Amino acid sequence: MYGVAWFGILGPLEVTAAGRPMRVSGRSQRELLAxxxxxxxxxxxxxxxxxxxWPHAPPASARRQVQNAVGRLxxxxxxxxxxxxxxxxxxxxxxxxxxxxELDTLTFERHVEQSRRASAGRQWDKAVARLRAALALWRGQPLPDLDNxxxxxxxxxxxxxxxxxxxxxxxxxxRLGRHHQVAGELAALAEEHPLRERVCALLMLALYRDGRTAEALRAYQRTRQESVSELGLEPGPELRRLEQAILTGDDSLKPEPAVSSPSRPRQLPPDISDFTGRExxxxxxxxxxxxxGPGNAVTVVxxxxxxxxxxxxxAVHVAHRLTGRFPDGQLYVNLQAYPMAPADVLARFLRALSVPEADLPRGLEERAEEYRSRLxxxxxxxxxxxxxxxxQVRPLIPGGRGCGVLITSRRRLAxxxxxxxxxxxVLSLDQAVSxxxxxxxxxxxxxxxRAARGLARLCGGLPLALRIAGARLLTQDWPLERLADAMADERGRLDELSYSDLEVRASLALSHRGLSERAQRLLRLLAHLYAPDVAAWTCxxxxxxxxxxxxxxxAELVEAxxxxxxGARYHLHDLVRLYAKETGTQDPAPAVARALGGWLALAERAHTVLSGGDFATLHGTAARWTPAVxxxxxxxxxxxxxWYDTERVNLVMAVRQAADAGLDELCWDLVASSYTLFLTRAHNDDWEETLRCALAATRRSGNRRGTAVMLMGLGLLGAYRHQYAEAVVVLEESVGTFRDLGEHRGLVYALGVAAHVDGMLGRYEQAVVRxxxxLRAHRARGDRGAEILLLRSLGQLxxxxxxxxxxxxxxxxxxxxGRAGDPRIRAEVFYWLGQLRLGRGEIDGAEAAFKEMLGISEELRxxxxxxxxxxxxGLVRLETGALGAATGxxxxxxxxxxxxxxxxxxGRIRVALGMAHHRRGEARQAIDQLSAAISTFSGLDAPLWEARACRALSEAHGDAVAARRLRERARDLFLQVGSPEAEHVHL
Known part of the structure; x- marks a missing residue:
């Protein structure tokens, strides 16, 4: 088995294999390798x-001797x-x-190249960090014991x-103004290299900026004397000009700013003078x-x-009040002003931060990295x-604690x-009157x-409506009572709530009359959908x-x-939606059901493509609208x-609308067909919301099969969230319902999820049997997808x-x-193969498996x-002793x-990180990470991992009494779950 190679020549020759030093004996072998x-x-x-x-007289057999030496090496x-x-x-x-x-000189040059790229963008902090990382690789004089x-x-x-x-x-x-910090280092360097004029120039500049002008001039005189004595030459013109600039106190010697002044954007819209009701x-x-907030995280509101x-x-009012807290600028964007993809917003922000158009990174990730670096x-x-x-928002959040983010959205961005x-x-009545x-x-x-309060009530406390009403009263000089009376009639309210470019019903009615009959019907039906925006197929x-x-x-509706x-999405303004819903008398239910059936058909298709087949999923009898597919x-x-990223909100809203419309069969099937999409993107909150919505719908209608499927989904979600106690409850009801219905396929699926939960709760024998x-039942039915899931789950256990x-x-x-199936499941299989090989000490095999998984995960994003x-x-690097790489x-x-x-x-990552810190001799960091992991595992009721964390903490803890208590706790937990690891805990 071959491990990770490391060669060091920036100091004595050093060779490492799999984290273990290797001896290369014999001067000839060492010189050849060098x-x-x-x-x-x-x-x-x-x-x-x-x-x-043989620099002078090589022997006749020199070529053969070199070949033999290479073979021995x-x-x-x-x-x-x-x-x-x-x-x-x-x-x-x-x-x-x-x-x-794998070679320190190559690593050194890579750091230098990265520094120069950062320096070209005036990111001097980043550039210095890279150069310091390069210089830290040096361990002394290169190859000092070889005189070849x-x-x-x-x-x-x-x-x-x-x-x-x-x-x-x-x-x-x-350039960063660190003259005080580097003056000593420069003085030592000048002592070591008395004839290097650049070193002397840097030392003079550091001393001058540190208020040590006389010392700066003495440094010049020392270098001049050395140059005249050794070389018979006066210092070069640059050094002489620097001496003159110091003598005259030239302003050009002051540090230059690291960021140019145009990079302090002030993009906020103007504040309003009549802000009220939200104090x-x-x-x-x-x-x-x-x-x-606490820690180093950026504050997001x-x-x-x-x-x-x-x-x-x-938001704008609060932002203006915070100008002093954020002196480096305010960035603002209206994300609905026109199609605003995150990459486009980042380009706009980077330009505001003085990144030239030609230097804008091309991709979203690269722009996000540059944006975070700039801030x-x-x-x-x-x-x-x-x-x-x-x-839309995540790539736009900076990484630095000094920044703040203020977001507005119609959705609760949980x-x-x-x-x-x-x-x-909406505003209270008193606030609306204010x-x-x-x-x-x-x-x-x-x-x-009295009229003012009546008008506030009729506007429903909505600030936009109040401002329209106020604008009309200001320009028309009406009594308040007159407008209040006009708005009292619901049929005329939208007509009254219009002013200038904020007009509503009058222009809508005019536009609506110019539409064809079918376009009018489409507009009305769109108004009845919960979806905030739609594609053409929905229409x-x-x-x-x-x-x-x-x-x-x-096109007719867009033109009007x-x-x-x-882009390729269409949406109604809220007031247009209100107007359109009031038009026509035809029942919209059949049309809405067709649209919901379209989302069902598409979700089913996306699930099948993502999973490599329609596996591990039960479906209902609801009608699909297949032209959408x-x-x-x-x-x-x-x-x-x-596709899912585009339709995610609509899928959630479609589930709600199906539930409200009493379409329980369609409702639960839509959730069941979407679960792989929610899961892959880690949208667990959406998954839970739709599961509970559909569960309520199926219970209301007495749809027991749909209820059992949704309960199984909640159990699976609980397993992914490690909420095993809750998962057990819903899975017991799901299993019982499937048994009562004689639904064999659903029963086996639910039992498979229950088996996984048993394993995570430490009920290992019961879990293996289940x-x-x-597995036998799925093989008998030929359900290949479910079989793969169970094989992976059983292997994991x-x-x-x-x-x-x-x-x-x-x-x-x-x-x-699963070679042609769901790549996510294949990634999970590679993960557990990696853990298996790591457990056996097969380091290279484990590394290969984890790299396969990494490739799949990056492709899937x-x-x-x-x-x-x-x-x-990281575990592989920990095992080989490459502790720096492991920590990273x-x-x-x-x-x-x-x-x-x-x-x-x-918690599992923190256990490994704690072990890495312990092996590096960083006791405080090790204890912090392992203690946090123990707290996490205890809260999750994960006894096996809690035991492992306790055992690791006992090794890192300096207190012998505390370490013994931790070992006792670890052994008890291992015994509780029947793990053979108990035998390796020595009290």
């Missing part, structure tokens, strides 16, 4: 190797655990192949390179953003509420107005981790108090037409400004998750309890059976699977998991 490493990834000719070994490396093809034989010579993270002429010459070149990079680093640090919530939001309720007004050390408030959903949510309701007072003036409202479903037939009607278009089949086949029973030999065939069968894959690779991978996994809210995964 030459190959100094020219890694380049052909080293045999003639050069001969000249290196290969044997040494492979005997130590490195691959045999590390040194390749090429025509005329040899080539040692090394990756950037070629090696000695290359070592000198490397030393010169180090000084050049150190000069570059210190130059950047001076309490404004003060609360102001306090949240002013104080910030989200305001939710219906259209016209005043979300934007509140990392700054205090900027980001206002995201009219957000559609969490997916999927944003750590966000403070504020629900904005707003009218601010608009119209105190005297006018005081003259008609076709409402009218039971082909998409090609309905497109002219859509009654239907808004964003014909229309969208190609897009769904190419990328089912992209798994095997369910056996790996968890250390039964590797029993687990292996199940996992290998799952991998073979699935953060849950990517977090697990990086956790697995585990921290990446922790960050990926953070927004997902997966506590079991969080």
């Amino acid at each position: 030459v190959l490493l100094l020219r890694a990834n380049r052909l080293v000719s045999i003639d050069l190797l001969i000249e290196s070994a 290969r044997n040494t490396l492979t005997g130590g655990g490195l691959p045999g093809d590390l040194i390749e034989t090429r025509p005329g010579g040899y080539l040692l192949r090394a990756m950037a993270d 002429d070629l090696v000695v010459a290359e070592a000198r070149r490397l030393q010169e390179r180090r000084v050049e990079v150190l000069e570059e680093c210190l130059d950047l640090e001076l 309490g919530v404004a003060e609360e939001l102001h306090g949240l953003l002013r104080e910030g 989200s305001i939710a509420g219906q259209a016209g309720v005043g979300k934007t007004t509140l 990392a050390d700054r205090r900027v408030l980001v206002v995201l107005d009219n957000a559609v959903d969490e997916a 999927g944003l981790p750590g966000a403070r949510l504020t629900e904005l309701e 707003l009218l007072t601010r608009i119209l003036g105190r005297e006018r409202v005081a003259a008609e108090p 076709a479903a409402l009218l039971d037409l082909e998409v090609a037939e309905v497109r002219p009607l859509i 400004r009654l239907l808004a278009v964003s 014909r229309e969208r089949a190609a897009a769904i086949t190419e990328d089912p998750l992209a 798994h095997e029973d369910a 056996l790996v968890e309890i250390g039964a590797f030999d029993r687990a292996q065939p199940y996992l290998e069968q799952a991998l073979e059976a 699935d953060p849950r699977e990517e977090a697990e894959a990086r956790y697995g690779l 991978l585990l921290r990446e996994a922790l960050e990926l998991n953070r927004p997902l809210g997966e506590p079991l995964t969080d």
Whole structure:
């Protein structure tokens, strides 16, 4: 088995295989390896190797001796655990192949290149960090024990390179104003290299900026004397000019700003002078953003509420009050102003932060990285107005604690981790009257108090309606009572609530009259859908037409400004929707049912494509509107998750509408057909909402089969959330209902989920028996998809309890059976194969499995699977002793998991991270991570993992009494779940 290679030549020659130092004995072997490493990834000719070994008089057998020496070196490396093809034989010579993270000189140059890219963008902090990382690789003089002429010459070149990079680093640090911190380092460097004029210049500049002008001039004199004495030359013109600038106190010697002045954007819309009715919530939001949250997370505040309720007004008002808290600027965007994809918003923000158009990164991820880097050390408030959903917002959230984010949305964005949510309701009657007072003036409202209150009631406390009413009263100079009387009639209310460009019914009625009859019907039917926006197929479903037939009607509505278009999506303004619902008398129920049936057909198709078949899912008898599938089949086949991302909100709303319409069979089937989509994207809140909505609908209608399926879904969701106690309750009812109905397939599915929950609760023997029973039943029915799930689940369970030999065939069968199936399941199988191989000490096999999983997860853009894959690779590095790499991978996994809210995964990563800190001698960090993991596992009722965390903490704890108590706790927990690991806990 071959492990991870590491070669070090920035100091004494160092070779490591799988984290273990390897001895390369014999001067000739060490010199040969050094030459190959100094020219890694380049052909080293045999003639050069001969000249290196025998610089004066090579023997006649020199070529053969070199060939034999290379053979012996290969044997040494492979005997130590490195691959045999590390040194390749090429025509005329040899080539040692090394990756950037396998040879310190290559790692050094990679850091330098990254620094220069950051420096080109004036990201000097980032540039300095990369150069310091490069310089930290040096362990002393390169290859000091080898006196081979070629090696000695290359070592000198490397030393010169180090000084050049150190000069570059210190130059950047001076640009950042760190003159006081680097003055001592520069003085030592000048002592070591008295003739390097750049070092002298940097030292003079640091001393001058630190207020030590006399010392700066003495540094110049020392270098001048050295130059005249040693070389017979005066210092160069640059150094002489610097001396003169110091003597005259030239302003050019002051530090230049790291960020140019245009990068302090002020994009907020103007505040309003008559802000009222929201003082309490404004003060609360102001306090949240002013104080910030705990830890290093950016403070995110989200305001939710219906259209016209005043979300934007509140957000802009609060943002203006926070100018002093965020002196580096305010970024603002209306996300519904026109089609605003996150990548487009990031481009707009980056331009505002002085990124030239030509330097804008191309992709979403790269733009998000650049955006976070630009704001990392700054205090900027980001206002995201009219957000559609969490997916639109997430890439726009900075990473630095100094920033704040204020979001408005009609939806409650509960999927944003750590966000403070504020629900904005309509104004109370008193607040509404106060707003009218601010608009119209105190005297006018005081003259008609009763009419003012009546008008406030008729506007329903909606700020938009109140402002329209106020604008009309100001311009027309009507008594308040006159407008109140006019609005009292519901049939005329929309007509009265119009002013200038805020007109509603008059222009709507005029536009509506110009429509064809079929376009009018389409508009009315669209108004009855809960979906906030729709595709063309939805319009076709409402009218039971082909998409090609309905497109002219859509164009007619768009042209009349009654239907808004964003890309290939269409939506109604709220007031248009209100108007359209009042038109016509035909029953909309059949048309709505067709549209809901279309979403059902499409969700079923997306599930089938994503899973590689219609596996592990029960369906109902509700009618599908299949033309939708014909229309969208190609897009769904190419990328089912992209379709889901577009339709996610509509799927949730379709479930609600089906429940409200009494379409219980369609309702539960839609949820069952969508669960893989919710699960893959970790939209657990949406999944739970739809499950509970459909469950209520099926219970109301007495639909026992649908009820059992929804209960099983809640059990599966509980298992993914590690809420096993709740899962047990719903699964017991689901299993019982399926038995009563004689629904064999559903029963076996529910038993499979129950078996997994048994395993997670430590009921291992019962779980294995249930798994095997369910597996036999699925094989008998030929349900391949469910069989793969059970094979994976059973393999996972056996790996968890250390039964590797029993687990292996199940996992290998799952991998073979699932090659053309759901890639997410394949990723999970690779994960457990990696854990199995790691448990057996098969390091390379484990690494290969986790890398396969990582590739799949990155292709799926699935953060849950990517977090697990990086956790697995972190365990591999931990096992090989590469503790720095292990810590990095585990921290990446922790960050990926953070927004997902997966506590079991969080705890497992922290156990590994704690072990890495312990082995690095970082006791405090180890104890913190392991203590947090124990708390998590205890709250989840996960005894096996709690035991492992206790055992790890006992090893890291410095208190012998506490360590013994932890070992006792670990042993008791291992015994509780019947784990053989109890035998390895020594009291």
